[in-house]
Amino acid sequence: MRHKKKSIAIAMATLALVVSACGNSNNNNSAASDAAPSGSSSSSASAAPADPFGKYADPVTLSVGQQVDPSDTTLPAGDTPDSNQYTRYIKDNLNIDVKDAFTASPTNYNQKVSLSISSNDLPDAMIVNAQQFREMSDNGQLEDLTDAFNQYASPELKRVLADSNKRAMDTVTVDGKIMALPQAEDAGVHEMWIRQDWLDKLGLQPPKTVDDLEKVADAFVNQDPDGNGKKDTIGIAAPDSSDASKLYANFLESANNLYGFDPVFAAFDAYPGYWVKDANGNPVYGSTTPETKQALGKLAEMYSKGLIDQQISVRQDSGEPVISGQTGIFFAPWWMGYGPLTDAVKQNPKADWQAYALPLDASGQFKPHLSAPAGQFLVVRKGYKNPEAVVKLENLLLRDESKFDLSKGSIGFYPVRLALGPSDESEFTVKALQDVLAGTKKPEDFSDKPEYKLLAGDLANIKKVKTEPYDKMDIQYWNPNADLGAWTRLYSLMVGVSPFMDLEGNGVSSLIYSQTPTMESRWVNLQKLEDEAFLKIIVGAAPLDSFDKFVSDWKQQGGDQITSEVAEAIK
Amino acid sequence: MKTKGFAKHYYLMLLPGFAWLAVFGIFPMFGIVLAFEHFSPVKGMFGSDWVGLENFRYMFSLNDTKSIFVNTIFIAIMKIIANLVVPLVFALLLNELRIVVMKKWVQTIVYLPHFLSWVILGGIVLDLFSLDGPANQILHVFGIDAINFFGKASLFPFLAVGTDVWKEFGFNMIIYLAALTGINPALYEAAGIDGASRMRRIWHVTLPGVRTTASLLAVLALGNVLNAGFDQIFNLYNPLVYSSGDIIDTWVYRTGLLNMQYELATAVGLLKSVVGFILIGISYFAAYKWTNYRIF
Numbered sequence: 001m002r003h004k005k006k007s008i009a010i011a012m013a014t015l016a017l018v019v020s021a022c023g024n025s026n027n028n029n030s031a032a033s034d035a036a037p038s039g040s041s042s043s044s045a046s047a048a049p050a051d052p053f054g055k056y057a058d059p060v061t062l063s064v065g066q067q068v069d070p071s072d073t074t075l076p077a078g079d080t081p082d083s084n085q086y087t088r089y090i091k092d093n094l095n096i097d098v099k100d101a102f103t104a105s106p107t108n109y110n111q112k113v114s115l116s117i118s119s120n121d122l123p124d125a126m127i128v129n130a131q132q133f134r135e136m137s138d139n140g141q142l143e144d145l146t147d148a149f150n151q152y153a154s155p156e157l158k159r160v161l162a163d164s165n166k167r168a169m170d171t172v173t174v175d176g177k178i179m180a181l182p183q184a185e186d187a188g189v190h191e192m193w194i195r196q197d198w199l200d201k202l203g204l205q206p207p208k209t210v211d212d213l214e215k216v217a218d219a220f221v222n223q224d225p226d227g228n229g230k231k232d233t234i235g236i237a238a239p240d241s242s243d244a245s246k247l248y249a250n251f252l253e254s255a256n257n258l259y260g261f262d263p264v265f266a267a268f269d270a271y272p273g274y275w276v277k278d279a280n281g282n283p284v285y286g287s288t289t290p291e292t293k294q295a296l297g298k299l300a301e302m303y304s305k306g307l308i309d310q311q312i313s314v315r316q317d318s319g320e321p322v323i324s325g326q327t328g329i330f331f332a333p334w335w336m337g338y339g340p341l342t343d344a345v346k347q348n349p350k351a352d353w354q355a356y357a358l359p360l361d362a363s364g365q366f367k368p369h370l371s372a373p374a375g376q377f378l379v380v381r382k383g384y385k386n387p388e389a390v391v392k393l394e395n396l397l398l399r400d401e402s403k404f405d406l407s408k409g410s411i412g413f414y415p416v417r418l419a420l421g422p423s424d425e426s427e428f429t430v431k432a433l434q435d436v437l438a439g440t441k442k443p444e445d446f447s448d449k450p451e452y453k454l455l456a457g458d459l460a461n462i463k464k465v466k467t468e469p470y471d472k473m474d475i476q477y478w479n480p481n482a483d484l485g486a487w488t489r490l491y492s493l494m495v496g497v498s499p500f501m502d503l504e505g506n507g508v509s510s511l512i513y514s515q516t517p518t519m520e521s522r523w524v525n526l527q528k529l530e531d532e533a534f535l536k537i538i539v540g541a542a543p544l545d546s547f548d549k550f551v552s553d554w555k556q557q558g559g560d561q562i563t564s565e566v567a568e569a570i571k
Numbered sequence: 572m573k574t575k576g577f578a579k580h581y582y583l584m585l586l587p588g589f590a591w592l593a594v595f596g597i598f599p600m601f602g603i604v605l606a607f608e609h610f611s612p613v614k615g616m617f618g619s620d621w622v623g624l625e626n627f628r629y630m631f632s633l634n635d636t637k638s639i640f641v642n643t644i645f646i647a648i649m650k651i652i653a654n655l656v657v658p659l660v661f662a663l664l665l666n667e668l669r670i671v672v673m674k675k676w677v678q679t680i681v682y683l684p685h686f687l688s689w690v691i692l693g694g695i696v697l698d699l700f701s702l703d704g705p706a707n708q709i710l711h712v713f714g715i716d717a718i719n720f721f722g723k724a725s726l727f728p729f730l731a732v733g734t735d736v737w738k739e740f741g742f743n744m745i746i747y748l749a750a751l752t753g754i755n756p757a758l759y760e761a762a763g764i765d766g767a768s769r770m771r772r773i774w775h776v777t778l779p780g781v782r783t784t785a786s787l788l789a790v791l792a793l794g795n796v797l798n799a800g801f802d803q804i805f806n807l808y809n810p811l812v813y814s815s816g817d818i819i820d821t822w823v824y825r826t827g828l829l830n831m832q833y834e835l836a837t838a839v840g841l842l843k844s845v846v847g848f849i850l851i852g853i854s855y856f857a858a859y860k861w862t863n864y865r866i867f
Binding site for chain 1: 612613615629634635694697702703719721722723724809810811813817825828830832833
C-alpha cells in the first residue's frame with residue numbers, strides 16, 4: 001500500500017513536470033506563430049505618397065528572418081534582437097513595426113532559411129544567398145519589387161544599386177522584373193599573404209613566380225625562419241576541413257575563400273571551379289582544362305616536398321598556425337585583419353604580414369578570378385502587402401547608418417540589413433587614405449561623399465594607428481594598441497587592398513554564377529568527384545594522370561549535359 | 572486491491588511517450604511521399620507533381636549509391652561486432668578484479684566519454700591523431716614516420732570503429748556487469764570445490780551465464796546495420812576519405828539539406844528505412860528463436 005502511494009506521488013510529479021514543460025513550449029509556439037503571418041493584417045489601407053522616407057499613417061508590420069550573432073554582446077540591458085535602437089528608430093521614422101519571425105546564428109542561418117523556403121513558411125522579408133534566391137524565384141515565392149524600387153528607392157540607394165553596381169542589379173532581374181535587392185560584393189580577389197619579417201631574415205624577395213614561391217616556401221620550411229631551432233614551420237597554408245576553406249573558390253561560392261590555392265592556379269591560367277571559354281570560344285568547366293592539370297601537378301610536387309601544410313583538409317582551422325606563428329604564406333582575400341591577423345599580431349607584435357598580388361603567370365601578369373556581382377539578396381515574400389516598406393528600410397539605413405552609436409547595439413541588429421556601398425568602396429577609401437597620409441588632401445575634402453559611409457571615420461582614425469613613415473606598411477610602423485578595432489579595418493585596407501588597386505581589368509569572371517537545371521540534381525555528386533580527385537592528386541594518393549579519368553567521369557556523369565546548358569544560358 | 576484504479580496512472584504516464592512518438596515518429600512518416608514527387612514547396616507536400624519511381628531510378632544510376640551503401644554496411648557491421656566483444660572482454664576482466672575501489676574507479680572513468688558529444692570528441696580525436704599529435708609522437712619514439720591518419724582512406728573505417736568503441740565500451744559494459752552479478756555465487760563455489768582453476772571457472776560458469784545477454788544484444792543490433800553513426804562520421808571525415816568514409820546519412824545530409832534536393836535525399840533515406848525495417852523484423856524473430864526473448 002505504501003509503495004503504491006509513493007508511486008502515485010511520483011507519477012503525479014512526473015506528469016506535472018511534463019505538463020508544465022509542454023505548457024511552456026506551447027506558449028512560445030503560439031507567440032511565434034502570431035508574429036509570423038501578422039504582416040498583412042494591419043497594413044493594407046495605408047497608402048503613402050511615393051516619398052522614400054515617408055512615415056506610414058498607420059503602423060505597418062514587417063516580420064523578418066534575422067541573423068543574430070550570439071557572441072555579439074553590444075545590446076544594452078533590456079534590448080532584444082526584436083526591440084533595440086534600430087527597431088525603435090525605424091518605428092519613429094517610418095512607423096514600421098519589425099518583428100522577428102525567426103532568428104538564427106550565422107552558422108545556422110543558411111539552413112534555417114532553406115527550411116523556411118522548403119516548408120513555405122516565409123517571413124515577410126529576409127536575406128538569402130544566390131542559390132536560395134534562385135530556388136525561391138523558380139518556386140514563385142517572391143514578390144515583384146520593380147514598382148516598389150522604382151517609386152520608393154531614394155536617389156542614393158538608386159545610385160548605389162542601379163548605377164554603381166549594374167552587374168549586381170542584373171542578377172536580380174528576372175524577365176525584366178526586379179525580384180530582390182542585391183548586396184554588391186567586392187571583386188573577391190585572392191592574394192598572397194606572407195611573413196615579411198621571415199623574408200627579410202632569410203634575405204629573400206617576395207616570390208614573383210610559382211618557381212620562386214617554391215624556393216621561398218622551401219626556405220621557410222627548412223631554414224628555421226622563426227629561429228626556435230625546431231623544424232616546425234609550415235611553408236604554405238592549405239585549406240582546412242571547414243566549409244569556408246576550399247582548394248579554390250568556385251562559381252557558386254566565388255568570394256572569401258580562405259587558405260585555398262586560387263592565385264597558384266591563376267598563375268597557370270587555370271580557373272578550376274569557374275566556367276571559362278576555351279580556345280574556340282566555347283564554354284568549358286575550368287576544372288577540366290589541361291592548365292588545371294598542370295597546376296595540380298605543381299601543387300602535388302610541392303606537397304610531396306613538404307612545402308604545403310601536410311594536414312591539408314584534415315586540419316580543423318588553418319588560421320591557428322597563422323596565429324601561433326608557424327605559417328609563412330597563405331592565400332586569402334584582403335580582409336585578413338578581420339581574419340587571423342589581429343590575433344597573430346596580439347600573439348607576436350613583430351609578425352609582419354604583408355600582402356602581394358603574386359605569383360605572376362608566364363606572361364608576367366596577375367589574373368585573379370572575380371567573384372559573382374552579388375552574394376546576398378534581400379527578398380520579400382510573395383503576397384506581402386507593403387513591399388515598399390522594405391525599400392524604405394534600406395533607404396533609411398543608407399542615409400543614417402553612420403549616425404548610430406554602435407556601442408548600443410552593433411549594426412548587425414539592423415533588420416534585414418544589406419551592406420550597401422559603391423562597388424569601388426575599398427579602393428576609393430585606400431586612395432583617400434593615401435592622399436590624406438601624404439598630405440595632398442585633407443579629411444574635409446571628402447565630406448561630399450556620404451555614400452562612402454565609413455570613409456569619414458577611417459580618415460579620422462588613420463593617424464591614430466599608423467605611425468611614421470606613412471608610406472611604409474610594415475607592422476613596426478603601426479600602433480595596433482591605440483585602437484584595435486580601427487587598426488583591424490585600416491590594416492586590412494592599406495595592406496590588403498593596395499596590391500590589387502590597379503588590377504581589376506585583368507580579372508577573370510565566370511561565364512555563369514548560378515546553377516542550370518541539370519546541375520540542381522547532379523552537382524553535389526560532381527563536386528564530390530572533383531574534391532576527392534583533386535585532393536588525392538595533391539597529397540599523392542592518386543597519380544597525376546588520374547586527372548584524365550576524372551575528366552572523362554565528370555563528362556559522363558552529367559558534365560557534358562551541363563556544359564551544353566551553360567552554353568545555352570549565356571547565349 | 573482494486574485492479575481498476577491500479578492501472579490508470581500507469582497509462583497516464585505512458586501519455587507523454589505516446590505524444591512524443593506521434594509528433595516525432597508517426598506524423599513525419601507522411602514526408603515519405605516526397606520520395607515519389609518532384610517537390611515544390613509552394614505546392615506543398617501533397618500537391619507536388621507525382622513522378623513515381625523516377626527518384627529511385629536516378630538514385631541507382633549514381634556511382635555514389637553503391638559506395639555509400641558498402642561503406643555504411645562495412646563500418647556498421649564492424650562497429651556491431653567490436654561493440655559486442657570489447658565490452659564483454661572488459662567486463663570479464665573487471666569482474667575478476669578484487670579491489671572494489673579500483674573496480675568502481677575504472678568503471679566510472681571508462682564510461683565518461685559516452686556522455687560527450689561527437690562535436691567535442693571529434694575535435695579531440697582529430698588532434699590526437701594529427702601529424703604532430705600524441706599518436707604520431709609515440710610512433711616517432713619507435714622510429715616510424717608520421718602518418719596522416721585522417722587523410723588516409725584505407726585507415727578511416729578502422730579509426731571510426733576504434734574511436735566509437737573507445738567512446739561506448741564503458742557504457743555497454745554495464746549491461747554485462749549486471750548480467751555477471753546475476754550469476755549465482757554457489758556455482759563458483761561448486762566449481763571451486765571441484766578443483767576448477769580461474770580460467771576454467773570463467774569458461775564454464777561466467778561465459779554461459781552471460782551467453783543469453785550477449786546473443787540478445789547481438790541479435791538486436793542487427794537493426795543498426797545501416798546506421799554507421801552520422802554525428803561521428805560527419806565530425807571526422809573530409810574529402811580525402813570520401814571513398815571509404817562517406818556513409819548514407821552524411822550523403823543524405825549533403826544532398827538534401829545543403830543542396831536542397833529533398834526528393835532524392837528522401838528516396839535514399841526511405842530505402843535505408845525499408846532495409847532497416849526488414850532487418851529489425853529478422854532480428855525480432857531471431858531473438859525469439861535463439862534466446863526466447865520477446866519484445867511484444
